[in-house]
Amino acid sequence: MKLIDAIAQNSPEIATLRRDIHAHPELCFKEIRTAEVVAQKLTEWGISIHRGLGTTGVVGIVHGRDGGANGRALGLRADMDALPMQEANTFSHASLEPGKMHACGHDGHTAMLLAAAQYLAKNRDFDGTVYLIFQPAEEGGGGAREMIKDGLFEQFPMQAVFGLHNWPGSDVGFFAASAGPVMASSNEFKIIIQGKGGHAAMPHNALDPVPVACQLVQGFQSIISRNIKPIDAGVISVTMIHAGEATNVIPNTVELQGTVRTFSLEVLDAIEQRMQDMTTQLCAAFGLSAEFEFRRNYPPTINSAAEAEFCRQVMADIVGADKVQVQEPTMGAEDFSFMLLQKPGCYAFIANGDGDHREMGHGAGPCMLHNASYDFNDALLPLGATYWVRLAQKWLTQPLSKL
Incomplete structure (x- = not known):
């Protein structure tokens, strides 16, 4: 040395x-x-x-x-x-x-x-x-x-x-x-799924955002495995899910937050767009709406x-x-x-x-x-x-x- x-x-x-x-x-x-x-x-x-x-x-x-x-x-x-x-x-x-x-x-x-x-x-x-x-x-x-x-x-x-x-x-x-x-790159997202709350014993009178949120979390993983080239690295991690206040109440909203990591801006662009499309379209399919925020921190x-x-x-x-x-x-x-x-x-x-x-x-x-x-x-x-x-x-x- x-x-x-x-x-x-x-x-x-x-x-x-x-x-x-x-x-x-x-x-x-x-x-x-x-x-x-x-x-x-x-x-x-x-x-x-x-x-x-x-x-x-x-x-x-x-x-x-x-x-x-x-x-x-x-x-x-x-x-x-x-x-x-x-x-x-x-x-x-x-x-x-x-x-x-x-x-x-x-x-x-x-x-x-x-x-x-x-x-x-x-x-x-x-x-x-x-x-x-x-x-x-x-x-x-x-x-x-x-x-x-x-x-x-x-x-x-x-x-x-x-x-x-x-x-x-x-x-x-x-x-x-x-x-x-x-x-x-370091990036964060926040999604609020808007449904209609109601009695847990009468779900047909509500628009339950919880199962939609569960499907969305699982669906995000398919972006990495099915929308991004296998040789390109990317991570989507949903790290926070907030919903509900009582066991017998279907909540009005579910909030998801998490992080996305990539080694290229091209992959990041693709992930962000796919996440937004999936959020909007999946919620619409169940009669719900959603707010989608995506913040890019470090490239x-x-x-x-x-x-x-x-x-x-x-x-x-x-x-x-x-x-x-x-x-x-x-x-x-x-x-x-x-x-x-x-x-x-x-x-x-x-x-x-x-x-x-x-x-x-x-x-x-x-x-x-x-x-x-x-x-x-x-x-x-x-x-x-x-x-x-x-x-x-x-x-x-x-x-x-x-x-």
Whole structure:
């Protein structure tokens, strides 16, 4: 493993910073303290900053020895927000905020990028510009989208953008990057079936929405098995059904809610249209009506081929080609996808281990993402920071005509 010595030597300081962020988690668009910590550190290291994109976002600007005159630039992105959940850990850096926890490792993502920023600020032996994007509100708020709306790519023109997420379950020292879709789109639906309530002993006097809702739930599964090509992935999950208040009363309405996940917008379009048609036509067949709402949250995260291969080469230079894996796509979602709709880039993964790094006082659960017993592995800090630095240095050596 070829870590940058200066980063490795400074990793205890960065680990302390990471744990401080972990102890003070903040939810989406409320990352006020975290953004202040980031801004103070970047300023302390002589890095120019811009604040306020996406409400609490911070962008650091590191020009190389040419002052960025050659026009080459790339973005490196870390997310800052925590999750609205109670931490089960009781070790010294556990959350001090009830009901809030860094259970996805965004504290570590922020710390890794800060470590890279510190090194790049002291070693500007490159031509071009590195934009350090500290993004709010990944966990459901769409902070990437909001930063883009506020002019991220207009104010900080870059030819590509890159992201990195920790991944529990694999040994520390491994990376993964792949071309194409690596995370799914995230979408939600809400359906209200309108019938006519009545006495449960006299159903002929009512228009019962309950059996129609049951048929609709089953029918949705046929969309995946019979309307979508077998080689295309998609998931429809009805996760909430609300109806009725008494055992002897047929309710007026049934409400269904759930989620849809796909790896392509084309499949998503087809699923949404088929769900709407099925809802409208099935309800009409039974003399009922329906309200159909479909909300698209995050698009699929799709890596561009050239940038994914470039990242794999950088990883191989650091840990060896045998430790660079192909990332199996997951139906989880990620709002870095909004950035990849605008710019070429790659969302990659760094192994977080199996949880053995956790100190005494960790919860009884596994060290998995979005688990109350999770904690980021500080052993990743010098490795992730080295990756960011080597990626930026190597990428900026390419001729502008190839970018």
